Amino acid sequence: MSQPESTLSLPDAQQIARRLSAALQLPTISYEENSPSAPFLALHQLLAAQYPLVHQHLKREGINQLSLLFTWEGAQPELPGVAFLAHQDVVPAGENEANWTHPPFSGAIGDGYLWGRGVVDMKSQLITLLEAVEALLAAGFKPRRTIYLAFGHDEETGGKQGARAIVAALQQRGVQLDALMDEGGSVGGGVAPGIPGLVAVIAFAEKSYANIKLEVAARAGHASTPGRGGAIGLLSRAITRIERHPMPASLEFARPTIQALLPHLPWPFRLLFGNLWLTGGLVQMALAQTPYSNAMLRNTIAPTLLQAGYKFNVIPERATAFLNCRLLPGRQVDELLAHLRQVVQDERVQITCIDTSAPAKKPASLDTPYYHDLEKNIAAGYGPIPTCPIVMFGASDARHYEAICSRIYRFQPTCFLEPDEDRTHGVDERIKIDQLPTMVAFNARMMQSWGSR
Ligand SMILES: [Zn+2]
Known part of the structure; x- marks a missing residue:
């Protein structure tokens, strides 16, 4: 035929x-x-x-x-x-x-x-x-x-x-x-460290996304007499804490990638990546060092928009930030929200999901x-x-x-x-x-x- x-x-x-x-x-x-x-x-x-x-x-x-x-x-x-x-x-x-x-x-x-x-x-x-x-x-x-x-x-x-x-x-x-x-x-070419030649990359799953809004309402005031707890300060602190506490990493979705590349890697890499039962923790730490491989390991969270203030001499009553988050297959937005609330530890910061794609299904x-x-x-x-x-x-x-x-x-x-x-x-x-x-x-x-x- x-x-x-x-x-x-x-x-x-x-x-x-x-x-x-x-x-x-x-x-x-x-x-x-x-x-x-x-x-x-x-x-x-x-x-x-x-x-x-x-x-x-x-x-x-x-x-x-x-x-x-x-x-x-x-x-x-x-x-x-x-x-x-x-x-x-x-x-x-x-x-x-x-x-x-x-x-x-x-x-x-x-x-x-x-x-x-x-x-x-x-x-x-x-x-x-x-x-x-x-x-x-x-x-x-x-x-x-x-x-x-x-x-x-x-x-x-x-x-x-x-x-x-x-x-x-x-x-x-x-x-x-x-x-x-x-x-x-x-x-x-040059897409996999340690492999100089061509590599064919096939995506067998994709992350889903969620856009999260952080909002702080506080007392407005005159810039000449600032107090503690202004909206901008509280929001900044929340963002800093979120950046310092990434979501947990796992090799679950990096494992098939590593397995496929393993036979083509030079010797020292092969030793490291070929014995994940022993070196898993180390490999995970190494992969977390670069943004690309880090994103293979975990749900990522990126602050992308910030809104606050309207005048040089006014402390605004409201500050808003938006986070663009990418979730590994099967991971839920609820987990993400729980993580954010736990890390921010401040009820004055309202955390809501404003938009999300359906959670990505299982990998093919x-x-x-x-x-x-x-x-x-x-x-x-x-x-x-x-x-x-x-x-x-x-x-x-x-x-x-x-x-x-x-x-x-x-x-x-x-x-x-x-x-x-x-x-x-x-x-x-x-x-x-x-x-x-x-x-x-x-x-x-x-x-x-x-x-x-
Ligand atoms: Zn396209």
């Missing part, structure tokens, strides 16, 4: 770059409110023109007008499907577009790169998924189980109109998914044929590099799918040789053009593997 790859005729780098460039020229920016819909509708037209076979053979639906759901019905539609996600929207180009080498929505090709806002996050994946389907259709491939392509339009602002509505539509039809691939990890299993397909196809594209599961700290559209899928793997086949190359959300976002055929081939292999299971 599945075609061997040799019969697939894949487009070359220049062809893919040209079609991706056209997509980059449409400023599909999502704002918190009132995102203009014209660029999205133009993108839909462009996709229809560029991928005729996809539009001929797959069912295409607009969900909430701007999100797209493609259904590629399998030969056995009664089986649970698989899904490949990408989002159409991008973040704005930043305050000063003049800082860009090429204008952010020009889709410029130069120096071996394709430049533009959203090229990494994540129009290259959106386009190379469609390139893969187009090539598979041309070769006569027919999946055994149904393949869904789901392209939300508001991932960058939470996915409430896009991914959430797509999932609601699928749920209504009783669709269950066996596995799903979305953004998250990628291939990178790493011992499934679907995960092994990912590993196998990464090796086919990039050679025998280590594949490393991690917990992702940010939130993506995939979390909305937890209701209909328990095997969610977050990986897109982009490759950064140096950590500095990843300019997601930054200035001069770009991708190497010669990487694009590797992405198409990887996506085609994934659809063959997952679609044939």
